[in-house]
Amino acid sequence: MSNGYSSGISTHDDNKHISHRHNKQLDENSDVEIEEIIDKTSKLHINKPDNKLDFTHPIFIKIINPLILTAISSFVRLYRIEIANYVVWDEAHFGEFGSRYLKREFYFDVHPPLGKLLVALSGYLAGYNGDFKFDSGVVYPDDVNYVFMRIFNCFFSILVTPLAYRTSVLLGFNQFTCWLISIMVIFEQLSLTLSKFILLDSMLLFFTVFTFFGLVNLHALNVKNKLLTKSGLKWSIITGFGVGCVCSVKWVGLFITAVVGIYTVYDLLIKFYQTTTTKTLSWRTYLLHWSVRIFTLIIIPISIYISTFKIHFMVLNHTGPGDGSISTLLQASLIGNDLQSGPRSVAYGSLITLRSQGLSPNLLHSHGHNYPEGSQEQQVTTYGFKDDNNEFLIEFDVTHGLANQHATLVDENSTDIYHIEVKDGDTIRLNHRKTGSYLRANAINAPVSTNNYEVSCFGEIESNDYIDEWVIEVQVQEKSPSPDFQNEDETSIHPVSTNFRLRHKQLGCYLSTTGSAYPAWGYNQGEVVCKYSIFNRDKNTWWNVEKHMNDKLPDPETEYVPPKPKFWKEFILLNYGMMAANGALLPDPDRFDKLSSEWWEWPILHTGLRMCGWGESDIKFFLLGNPLITWLSTLGLGLFAVYCLVVGFKYQRQYEVSGDKFFQGLIIFMAWLLNYVPFILMGRVKYIHHYLPAQYFAIFLFGFILDRINFGRLRWVVYGVLYVGVIATFIYFKDLSFGMEGSSKNYSYLKLLNSWMI
Missing domain, CATH: 2.80.10.50 (Trefoil (Acidic Fibroblast Growth Factor, subunit A))
Structure with missing residues (x-):
């Protein structure tokens, strides 16, 4: 009994061990097969044929697309840049100021020095000695490489395009919208025409766009709570650098500075609430936020602004025609004074x-x-x-x-x-x-x-x-x-x-x-x-x-x-x-200024500006925005108001709304508002080129509205029509920017509105 029982147990155990080894072997074989299947399927491109390009791939978004857009922008801005071989419009002012730097003669102007120092740098690099007087309408002599100086200025306008594209991407717009905004920036003729001459407007627009790009990067990092990281510090410094430069070109750079300032104050108030009420932020972290903002957004810009004047005084160490506006001691320090x-x-x-x-x-x-x-x-x-x-x-x-x-x-x-x-x-x-x-x-x-x-x-x-x-x-x-x-x-x-x-x-x-x-x-x-x-x-x-x-x-x-x-x-x-x-730059009520315009005329393109003489032998330039782009961007302002009402209605009805998207739209709108409304309040004489920075943000606001609309299968049609419309309008009006040769009567077909003095 005993032996039989033991034998039975042993046989059962042996079978059990055999079965266990068999199952273990099956499991091991299954694991190997599963790993092989995973390895093979991981190498497959489901629904993506090998011969199809992925235009949303990072290499396109970061490198290829910006390069393509920059090349297009370069072509239209550099094309025929040399055609007018005489001093055009405000080249008479800023070219002369550049000459003063090269001759080191003191002058006085209403604008800070940075832009004019850059003009002087372009002249220095072009081998210009500063002797030309830049009288309006005078033909450039052979020893003044005005083409190089214009290209140097144009370079700032060209760089606006890749910045506009990267800003659109960072705001989360789809690629259709990113390309539309970029194309509108390229073919916007207000900035395009100004970019062809030795002026400060392209520099002003570039540093405005650069500062806004820095702010958008800061906002993207802020949403992820990464402002106090190395990346956050880097973009705070970059934004502060932009603020310092834009204010050192023209004082209207204070308008984009105000946008950065309002955003910063709002963010610090939110963080103060998080520190004192919700207790989700420590006082140490909150004070660190303050320290970073003060250093990067106040100290750095002020240092840049002051430094430009330090350089200004150091370079202009000879007496000149502008020393009647400075103190006696400063005059006495100039070489050649009596x-x-x-x-x-x-x-x-x-x-x-x-x-x-x-x-x-x-x-x-x-x-x-x-x-x-x-x-x-x-x-x-x-x-x-x-x-x-x-x-x-x-x-x-x-x-x-x-x-x-x-x-x-x-x-x-x-x-x-x-x-x-x-x-x-x-x-x-x-x-x-x-x-x-x-x-x-x-x-x-x-x-x-x-x-x-x-x-x-x-x-x-x-x-x-x-x-x-x-x-x-x-x-x-x-x-x-x-x-x-x-x-x-x-x-x-x-x-x-x-x-x-x-x-x-x-x-x-x-x-x-x-x-x-x-x-x-x-x-x-x-x-x-x-x-x-x-x-x-x-x-x-x-x-x-x-x-x-x-x-x-x-x-x-x-x-x-x-x-x-x-x-x-x-x-x-x-x-x-x-x-x-x-x-003191007030309009004279007793004198008609045919070049000036009023703030209400700019968004509707009621008027333009003749930049030079209008004789048959003159190559003529008419400063006017691309009509379709200007009117679409103005339409975008009205559509944004409707969008705000819709978002408010949804919020009241407790529908789900994208708070961050709405906030992005508010930042863009605020940038337009603060670059436009001050000109309404100003009593000084105004010109159409003052709308340049505001026009940029109006384009972005139009793109923002389009990006919020779900066109479904019509997306290709809608965006295709807009692409073609913008480019076709530019081709139709291109001579206003490229220069009109011969009689102005030959271009009467471009006069869509009776108020355009074409």
């Missing part, structure tokens, strides 16, 4: 010019035109150019005049009076040499700054009116670095180095600038008033003698060495002067 000559002490009878130390550092000026209201006496202004109307003679007070003593009249019996120095506390009169009238303050409201008193010139040399008297109040004596001039009398008035105030003896107010400009009747020159100022550090009430002539006084034995100008002071003064000059 401010070091002349006697070192101002005396009665001296011929002088007076420069304001305020934020509008121009010369005191008067001319033979009267105020239309108020005293209706001779106007007194500040002027940024040197001429005879800036010259005044220092006369004794009225008491001396009543005693028949005049420093400004030749009196052979009273030669000693020409040696009396003007000192602190003296009462003087200032006689305008050209008209013979005296500077005075009137107890009536100034014409612009009505809370101050009017300043005028009135009377004649032998007049004796106490209203003409001013009291000298010395404020600061700037020290010369030369030991020969460091012991000058600190109570005397010295040209260049003495800062003083002029207090009206009767009214007690001070001769002052305001930074405002007179209307057209005052030739848009700077306003001069008499104002009450309790602070003696009010620089608007400070003046200095710039030019000094008195042949009765001895010249210094050695040449005077003026104090060195302070960079920060000159930087602030120059920027304020630029702001004042921009504010």
